[in-house]
Amino acid sequence: MVSRPSGREAYLAMSAYITRDIKENEEIIIDFEGVKVLTPSWADEVITKLAQNHTVKFEHAENPTVKATLKTLSEYSGLKL
């Protein structure tokens, strides 16, 4: 989960199959269990966009790249944690 193109593809796939029936402002829980490497480029294309219309909460965010990515997005992309 590293590049913007793969993040964009993930977001589009989610939009078609996972998040389309979730109502605006409904809470979304993102579970990072098993994630080894996450970067702001990938996450900015997915998490920042999901957070624009939903309350996003995180589980199993202990991986250091997950923690650092969420911190970066909160500081530079306006993601509210």
Add this chain to the structure above:
Amino acid sequence: MDNNLKDTAYNWVKGEMPAEIGEQYYCGTRDVFQARLDTMVNFLLGDPQIAENDVYVLSAVAGEIGNNSFDHNLGSWPDMPGIFFGYEAESGKVIIVLADRGQGVLKTLKRVRMELKNDEEALLTAFTEKLSGRAPESRGNGLKFVKEGVKAMNARLVFMSGKASARLNEGIEISRSDEIKGCLAVIKN
């Protein structure tokens, strides 16, 4: 572990024409880079002297830098598209080298901040301010993440672009350097 990797990459970005590099270092497309990045993670995880979390952070830092090269040079590579990507590990010590013969940081950022005067200013801006050369897209957080990742694992990063060099560890020091084409990054844990 010696400086051969760094020297090979430096020679590739130094001259008017790209020097020969081995096929094992050349990633002509992002897909090739991604596949080799995944291979690097597995390779480094196989070294018991390297902490697992450090492997993931090193991979994230290298991934941001390598993908930046493709993000900011798509369709506008001055001569040779793609990047140099090489790594070595020995006794728990890792060196990762990435380079491109792209536009460089100054030319990329000057599109959105015309008052940038030189490569040194451009590098400082890239690592410390939210500013993206791909505005109006809202980007510009990748190198800030890189800076924090390097600091968190007490690694060292030398990032060169144009006639400037940034040395990152706890903080960031910018200095003038011999001119290169594009960018060159050397990461050491």
